[in-house]
Amino acid sequence: MATTTRANAAATAAGAGARAATRDTAVAAADREGRGTPAPWAKRHLLSLEELSCDEIGVLLDTAESFKEVLTRDVKKVPSLRGKTVANLFFEPSTRTRTSFEIAAKRLSADIINFQAAGSSVQKGESLVDTALNIQAMQADTVVVRHASSGASQLLARELDCSVVNAGDGIHEHPTQGLLDIFTIRERRDLEGLHVCLVGDIRHSRVARSNIWGLIKLGAQVTVCGPPTLIPHGIEEIGANVAYDLDSVLPTVDVLNILRIQFERQHGAFFPSIREYAVEYGISVERLRQAREEVLILHPQPMHRGIEIAAEVADGHHSAILDQVTNGVAVRMAVLFHTTLASSGPDS
Amino acid sequence: MxxxxxxxxxxxxxxxxxxxxxxxxxxxxxxxxxxxxxxxxxxxxxxxxxxxxxxxxxxxxxxLPGLIDIHVHLRQPGFEYKETLASGLRAAASGGFTGVCPIPNTNPVSDTRPDMEFLRREARRLGLINLWPVGAVTIGQEGEQLTEFGELRKGGAVALSDDGHPIAQPAIMRRALEYSKKHQLPILVHGEELGLSDGGAMNEGPIATRLGLPGSPCAAESALIARDIEIAALAGGRVHFMHVSCARSVELIRRARQEGVPVTAETGPHYLHLTDEAVIGYRTNTKMYPPLRTSADVAAVRAGVADGTLGVVATDHAPHAAYEKAVEFDQAPNGITGLETAVPLMVRLIDEGVITWQQLALAMSSNPAQIIGVERGNLSLxxxxxxxxxxxxxxxxxxxxxxxxxxxxxxxxxxxxxxxxxxxxxxxxxxxxxxxxxxxxxxxxxxxxx
Known part of the structure; x- marks a missing residue:
């Protein structure tokens, strides 16, 4: 038993060291080249964090770190994807994510097309695959897709020759949101052994699934907490702990990632009233006092102030919510950079 | 001759x-x-x-005595782009079947005597294999008004089914069963409590959670089966449960049969071999109702076939056009083709030591013949x-x-x-x-x- 623990600790230390080394190399390479590092990355698509290894997630985060530095410069632009075309293909309404991808593509000097499709492809009469094939025929190098159906990005990845980046598919995954959440945590804490609690509507949350996969791969502990009706069946098998009583887990939590109630995805009542939800799961100033002093507050937004999060908490000193937005651009730059170049090779 | x-x-x-x-x-x-x-x-x-x-x-x-598939969708009339009687019966013959029972969820729904006569006339004209039609239980499969069982019988119907549209009202199911006693027609039941499956696209469980697909729990199937066992015990008549996929359902049916309730049941070859892990990758050819379940369910369904609880193996052959399936998983229609793969999948079951050739012949010929009341399923002189x-x-x-x-x-x-x-x-x-x-x-x- 004791031997095992020591071995684990040694492995952990070695892992942390290796990660730090990669990060330094990436930053250095970015400084030298004025563009991201040619780190080992072979995937043409980013569809989920489930399919990424710990190292691959590390590559994206490290590259994002070097791109974040670019965003602080006077001239916030690098020529990494000059001559490439990124198409935003959004079948669900989105402001933040679409804008974030758009800025990311522009910072990389790519051309960006916004294709806003109303409703599902079925209602529209044209199939998703046909729509995407048309965009591809306009010579897009990378398609960023958001869709209400889980697996939609995987369907496109199978049918298209260009790169596909999942910007949220149904209640499956939202990998760039997961990455930016993890990036934001990693800027402030060592992920190894960190206790992250996702609070709220886990069942309908693609953000939750991406967070769980990514955090667990990087060595964090994840608890999901919400009303039993909003905890999906078998989530424990992915590796998350389940709790229904927020107050009982708060004292051991390092990071609270507060999820929005996804009213638009809920058919029928999953809990009796918004008032009772706010009482039991809302993060108020008083409730937050039970948590550790240095607890970090995240929220993927849009927020319902006064329901899942008190305004004072959202704007308070524990909150990294707006940093998440800034980091989102850097993370999406890293994702577009690696997937687009994996697909077509660098522009020479 | x-x-x-x-x-x-x-x-x-x-x-x-x-x-x-x-x-x-x-x-x-x-x-x-x-x-x-x-x-x-x-x-x-x-x-x-x-x-x-x-x-x-x-x-x-x-x-073997000629194989009979009592659960196929031949799509005519109305969906000839998916299948026609001609192509469907050829597929059946190629798959080893000498008789099939098309389910009436056509367009219009096959719920009248002329519909039955049309199907039989077309099959006769094609001159290939036996076609024994299944009529709807309720007009338009809407679960409200009973069809003319007597007329359907005269038109050649061998069974009744609202497959795909389970009869929601217990009282309608009771009346259908009571009324069916005069005409000796079994009612083939699609076991799905729609209020519980709630739009589920695959089996509820860890895989559905991972894939972010809405899940349909086993209880959606077993709850309706439990209800209809109780109604069969009350009303008499003959209930046949279609495409049984999960352990709880097998157990409920086993107990009902031991108690003498007049129920029979079938499963499909795919439920004997595939689990919900096949859905990983969102390939829509793994989407059907009931959905593929867990390995524990596969084991229970196999045991059910082996001990005769599930006395029939039927394919639920459900053809769909390629473009209909080339869509998002949750948007895709349910169903897979089955007529041409049933024999190898059942041979595999024999090779794996789960059943014998005798049991295959019972499940795919003798028992189906007995349930639909046709003089087939044996090779007596x-x-x-x-x-x-x-x-x-x-x-x-x-x-x-x-x-x-x-x-x-x-x-x-x-x-x-x-x-x-x-x-x-x-x-x-x-x-x-x-x-x-x-x-x-x-x-x-x-x-x-x-």
């Missing part, structure tokens, strides 16, 4: 307790002779008429000569070169499979010869109408 002598095969006839290498002579549409007398009678006939008749060398193969010959060793690939259905929506598409029907005879008439479906079968119309 010259006969057909099937030589050297392993004859399996569970009704007569036969399982040994025996010749079989078919003549005048019936089983004329079995064993040594078959060869003798064949040569005597040949000597008398100068016509040696036809011979099938079935050495190394298994000779004088019985109608519907025969299927299976080569359990034959390796083949399910692809464009072998598929007769208009649709290819199967998780087994492109797979190399072992075991295939080589010959099918309907009333003694070959409709499948050396794996080739007869192009223009002889018009033995009346015999087919049987």
């Amino acid at each position: 010259s006969g057909v002598l099937i030589r050297g095969g392993r004859l399996v006839d569970p009704v007569n307790g036969v399982d040994e290498q025996l010749d079989l002579l078919l003549a005048d549409g019936v089983v004329r002779a079995i064993g040594e007398s078959a060869a003798a009678a064949a040569s005597a006939t040949a000597a008398g008429s100068g016509d040696a008749g036809e011979g099938i060398d079935a050495t190394g193969q298994v000779v 004088g019985a109608v000569a519907d025969v299927t010959v299976i080569d359990p060793e034959l390796q083949w690939t399910y692809d464009e070169t072998t598929c007769h259905s208009r649709s290819q929506n199967s998780p087994f598409w492109g797979h190399s499979l072992t075991g295939r029907a080589t010959h099918c005879l309907v009333a003694g008439r070959p409709v499948l010869r050396d794996c080739q479906v007869e192009a223009r079968p002889a018009a033995a119309a009346e015999a087919v109408a049987g």
Whole structure:
């Protein structure tokens, strides 16, 4: 038993060291080249964090770190994807994510097309695959897709020759949101052994699934907490702990990632009233006092102030919510950079 | 009339307790002779008429009473782009079936006597295999007003089903069962409590959670089965549960049968081999209702087939056009084709030691025949000569070169499979010869109408 623990600790230390080394190399390479590092990355698509290894997630985060530095410069632009075309293909309404991808593509000097499709492809009469094939025929190098159906990005990845980046598919995954959440945590804490609690509507949350996969791969502990009706069946098998009583887990939590109630995805009542939800799961100033002093507050937004999060908490000193937005651009730059170049090779 | 002598095969006839290498002579549409007398009678006939008749060398193969699939969707009328009676019956013959029962969820719904007559007339005109139609239980499968069971029966219906649209109102189900007693028609039940499946696209569980797909719990199936067992106990009549997929359902049906409640049940070949892990990758050819379940459910369904709780294996052949399936998983229609892959999947079950050839013959011929009340499913002397010959060793690939259905929506598409029907005879008439479906079968119309 004791031997095992020591071995684990040694492995952990070695892992942390290796990660730090990669990060330094990436930053250095970015400084030298004025563009991201040619780190080992072979995937043409980013569809989920489930399919990424710990190292691959590390590559994206490290590259994002070097791109974040670019965003602080006077001239916030690098020529990494000059001559490439990124198409935003959004079948669900989105402001933040679409804008974030758009800025990311522009910072990389790519051309960006916004294709806003109303409703599902079925209602529209044209199939998703046909729509995407048309965009591809306009010579897009990378398609960023958001869709209400889980697996939609995987369907496109199978049918298209260009790169596909999942910007949220149904209640499956939202990998760039997961990455930016993890990036934001990693800027402030060592992920190894960190206790992250996702609070709220886990069942309908693609953000939750991406967070769980990514955090667990990087060595964090994840608890999901919400009303039993909003905890999906078998989530424990992915590796998350389940709790229904927020107050009982708060004292051991390092990071609270507060999820929005996804009213638009809920058919029928999953809990009796918004008032009772706010009482039991809302993060108020008083409730937050039970948590550790240095607890970090995240929220993927849009927020319902006064329901899942008190305004004072959202704007308070524990909150990294707006940093998440800034980091989102850097993370999406890293994702577009690696997937687009994996697909077509660098522009020479 | 010259006969057909099937030589050297392993004859399996569970009704007569036969399982040994025996010749079989078919003549005048019936089983004329079995064993040594078959060869003798064949040569005597040949000597008398100068016509040696036809011979099938079935050495190394298994000779069974013709296979019957009581649960297929042939899509005509209304969805001819998915399947027609012509393509569907050819697929059935190619798959080893000598008779099928199309389910009435056509457009319009097959819920009248003329609908039954249309189906039988078309099948007679095609002259391939038996078609025994299933009529709707309620008009338009809307679960409200009973169809004319008596007229449907006269039109040739052998069973009733609102498959795909479970009867929501228990009182309607009760009345249907009570009324069906006069007409001796079993009611084939699609076990789904819609209020519990709630739009589920796959089995509820860890895989659905990972994939972010809405789940349909086993309880959606077992709850409706439990309800209809209770109603059957109350009302009498005959309930047959279609496509049973989960452990709880098998247990409920087993207990009901032990208690003497008049219920029978079937499962499909895919539920005996695939689990919900097949859905990983969002390939829509793994989407059907009920959904693929867990390995524990597969084990329970296998046990149910082995002990006879699930006395029937039926394919739920559900063709869909490629473009209908080339969509987001949750938008895709339910169903997979099954007629052409059932035999190899069941041969695999025998190879794995789960069932015997006797049990295969019971599940795919004798029991279905008994449930729909047709004089088939055995090879007694004088019985109608519907025969299927299976080569359990034959390796083949399910692809464009072998598929007769208009649709290819199967998780087994492109797979190399072992075991295939080589010959099918309907009333003694070959409709499948050396794996080739007869192009223009002889018009033995009346015999087919049987």
